[in-house]
Amino acid sequence: MAVRASDVSRIPGQRTRPEPPPETPPGKPMVSWFDPAVLAKSGVKALLSGTFGRQADRRLLDAVSQPQDLKFDYSEDNPQHPRDELWLDYVADLGDGWDSTYAVASAVTAPELVLTDASGKAHSTRGGDVLVFGGDEVYPTASVGEYQARTVVPYEDALNRRRHRPDLFAVPGNHDWYDGLVSFTRLFCQGRHSNGWHTRQRRSYFALKLPHGWWLLGTDMQLESDLDAPQVEFFTRVARKIAAADRIILCNAEPDWIKQQVTPHAGRDFLDNNIDFLEQKVLGKRVSVFLAGDLHHYRRHEDADGRQKIVAGGGGAFLHPTHLPKVDQRPGGFVQKACFPSRQTSQRLAWRNLLFPVINPWFSVFMGVIYTMLGWGVAANLNEGAVGAPPFREVINAALQSTGSLVLGAGVVLGAVAFADGRRGPHWKKAAGVVHGLAHMAVALLLTWGVSAVAAPLAAELQWSLRRDFFSGLLLFGGGALLGPLVVGVYLLLSLNVFSCHPNEAFSALSIPDWKNFLRLHIDTEGQLTVYPVGFRRVPRRWKRGRGPEEPVWVPDPADTRATPPRLIEPPIVIGRTKALPVKLGAGPPGPTGVMVDEHPPGGAV
Structure with a gap:
């Protein structure tokens, strides 16, 4: 039986949410990571979760006790609710300060959002029927109280009955694992419905069947940055349902294509390579888009075939730098195409x-x-x-x-x-x-x-x-x-x-709330995937109450003239269902990424 939003406050050990003062948002400030109390608490949590997580892996228990269908069907083949197109939002690394988390939540939950790019061209988008949290849903450490204050309340107040509640699927990150995934499981894997979303998943990993041969897979990399054996078996069974011509969006909590470059001395052990096995042997080149958070900025890499590797960890947590020199290009042909903020801005912010x-x-x-x-x-x-x-x-x-x-x-x-x-x-x-x-x-x-x-x-x-x-x-x-x-x-x-x-x-140490981002994905009636990277140069610092159900509970105060509205970080990235190739003379007009769609799917998929 689903749990109503009012029942969330009755979870044992959680205090009832107080009514906020008339003109004061109920949120918390950005986490002060160099506060000695925060350092001590986070260190103890990390030590305990790292020690006991290796000995008692929650995922192994859930694989037995929490049955889950191989897929959640959002495709045109769903007999109850067939979809010929789909809008989906991806938000990672949220649940930190109120200003940043709520600013992103307000844009994500808006019924419609008109976004302009650098040239001034406007793009009309719709709020997603599906919402994916890409990891680290709360900071500094996971607990029912922190989830409620830093994640649940901002999204409930942002939605405020402006449109239907999206179906939420959440990928756990390392901060979600700091209490052994207990609070994450209670909030996202037990059918609890808040006023901001519906939850459907029963495990910390999942597969979504999307329209026109698209799939979205969400993994759980735990603290060891790897998958457990039952999870590999689950996705192997899912892969058998995916046709050779289908395309996959793979959501991992961490961008291994960057971390393996900036921390070469912390490479994977021979025994800890299940994520590589999944990507290379099970899914193969059917993966057209890799999505990840953990790094709190926007960065996109692309190879010659038009496959995308996108980091979008700007859901509310402090900003991470983009000016490390080792992550511009990696062996295998993936080249950096965009980052937000720019390298020059990032270097200046470090001062x-x-x-x-x-x-x-x-x-x-x-x-x-x-x-x-x-x-x-x-x-x-x-x-x-x-x-x-x-x-x-x-x-x-x-x-x-x-x-x-x-x-x-x-x-x-x-x-x-x-x-x-x-x-x-x-x-x-x-x-x-x-x-x-x-x-x-x-x-x-x-x-x-x-x-x-x-x-x-x-x-x-x-x-x-x-x-x-x-x-x-x-x-x-x-x-x-x-x-x-x-x-x-x-x-x-x-x-x-x-x-x-x-x-x-x-x-x-800087706790910068600005330069936030999220991704809006659209699969149209022709099966084409368009990714809209949405950025916030400066989030509002002052809020006032909205005027009714057509607005969020809190709206930016016009007196805060320095706040900037959300806009596109770069032009929309258009990806076809099949392999993308570099533009050739006479082959037709390119899409925004400078690639065109080939008629034949790539090989290499198992």
Whole structure:
């Protein structure tokens, strides 16, 4: 029996959704990833899910306890509801800050959306009958409460009875797995119907039969970035139902075609290659479109046959950079055709790391405490009997004689080594971490020297040593809260813009809500697939209540003049049911991607 939206609030352990104030949206701000509390909670969740997920794979249990049909039929062959065309929306990496998640949800759930491209040409689109979440449906970690506040409520308020509720299918990402997939399964795999969607899937993976020989397959890569054996068997059985001339849209949670380039030292083990087996041996070249999230930007690669590999992880989470040099082209002929934001914009945005202390205030407090612990004992020793500013060599000698400072300093260096990015190899990781840690030690020593120089003239006035040492501690805390995060920001900026490392850390620290995206797909009556990549340059920051059921619950406040409407990132990508070939003279007009459709399907499918 399906569960009504009102029943969602009765899920055990979930608090009832409060009524929002009349003019205040009920959402949450962007996740502050360098908040020590968030770091600790996410780290523990990741450790537990990684440890127990390997031992008790939820997918193996669901394969036995949750029967599911091989396909959900949205084609013209469906006897109950035949479709000669279909609109479908793809949204990945959502459920973060209210402004970004709700802005995307408002566009996705609109009955109609007119999109302009760079030339000013308008394209009329319709809201999808099917909605696919492509992974990481909530941040920072999965729980019923976080799903409700960051994902369910924004889509319910955005739809607001403006049109029919779409059928939702969700692909789990690593953040959905941080509670062992428990909350994901309860929300998306048990027939629960919210006011924003219907759910039909019973497992964390699925197959959709679409009109005119198109199929959409959604996989579950778990935390190990691979498929379990029952899932491979499921898709092998599905593949037997797919004709040689049919085309497939394959949705994975992660873009392996990019990750294998930027992290070459983390390649798959021989035993962990089920996703490769599925793509290459089971499905073959029937896969015309690869869709993935996980990287929070838009990027499209295309090969000479017109096959597409698209990353569209802009559903609401913080922005990821697009200016890493190793992902422009990969062996196999897939060449980058577009990205959003541009490489130049991405490189410029990285300079915001110089504002690290301001953007991450709680991390500044944390670093202030660390620097105080590093230098307070040294400063107290220097203050004893001081009559002037001590030479810097005395600061070094005092630090070397302080056991507590040495132990904590070693911990800082080891922590920096553990934090360092290992994508350039283990030796690079150690070297970068040691340099980063020693930079903190050098800055802490200079700060302690400066604090001692300031406290020395006051030694006669502050005769009570405890009062004097307390004053030194305040100076160390304030200086550490400013300089410590600044060192981290400079390290991340140089790592990313010079050495192409730390893309996740350098941009998660910024929590940029803008440059969002989603994909709108249309299969027309002729069997042609058109992909509309929709982008948001700047999402609204201010909202007001809508005027009725013809509008969302919340609409952008006209006073927020800097917000920009959704528009096409690039011209629509047109893909035929069969193999696409480069345009030849006299062969006819090309489509928007500069390719035309051949009459013969490609070989290679199993």
